[in-house]
Amino acid sequence: MPAVTDTGFVPMRVSKVTALGLPGGDHISCYVVLDEPDGDRHLVILIGQEQALDLAFTLQGKDWPRPRTYQFMAALVRALDGRIREVRLDRVVDGAYAAMVAMEDAAGVERGIDARSSDALNLAVLVGAPIYVGPEMLDDCARRMEGDSPEAAMARDALTAGPMTFARMDE
Numbered sequence: 152m153p154a155v156t157d158t159g160f161v162p163m164r165v166s167k168v169t170a171l172g173l174p175g176g177d178h179i180s181c182y183v184v185l186d187e188p189d190g191d192r193h194l195v196i197l198i199g200q201e202q203a204l205d206l207a208f209t210l211q212g213k214d215w216p217r218p219r220t221y222q223f224m225a226a227l228v229r230a231l232d233g234r235i236r237e238v239r240l241d242r243v244v245d246g247a248y249a250a251m252v253a254m255e256d257a258a259g260v261e262r263g264i265d266a267r268s269s270d271a272l273n274l275a276v277l278v279g280a281p282i283y284v285g286p287e288m289l290d291d292c293a294r295r296m297e298g299d300s301p302e303a304a305m306a307r308d309a310l311t312a313g314p315m316t317f318a319r320m321d322e
Contacts (some may be wrong), residue, residue: 193219237252
């Protein structure tokens with residue numbers, strides 16, 4: 152099997168999760184920003200608030216009192232003597248970024264599991280799995296960030312906005 156980088160995929164890392172709203176609006180949009188570790192390319196993905204909250208907590212090393220979905224998924228994989236090998240954001244489906252989670256089972260057989268990008272990224276960050284992005288997705292993201300639409304402007308703003316942070320009231 153060829154290395155994922157031999158097939159044009161770009162190694163990326165999740166750098167932050169951010170939440171933005173339009174002036175005067177009451178809706179918050181959450182974005183995850185991926186950076187190319189040895190380059191200057193980025194992937195900005197609009198994700199749901201629940202997925203953003205889970206990912207931001209994991210990035211900050213915060214723990215939930217009870218396992219949430221991604222902690223549960225990771226525990227199931229470990230309990231079955233499997234491991235998450237890598238995550239590939241590899242296609243656009245109905246305007247949304249989709250992913251494939253490469254998992255190795257107890258017998259060493261690799262299986263590809265279809266996933267939403269936000270779910271795959273949450274799992275990858277939680278277990279420390281490498282993340283790869285297809286070049287066509289980087290091109291798509293660059294196209295989405297062009298122009299004067301509010302969506303393009305917010306995606307551009309996600310690159311420079313600060314990360315979502317959490318603190319206890321007594322800290």
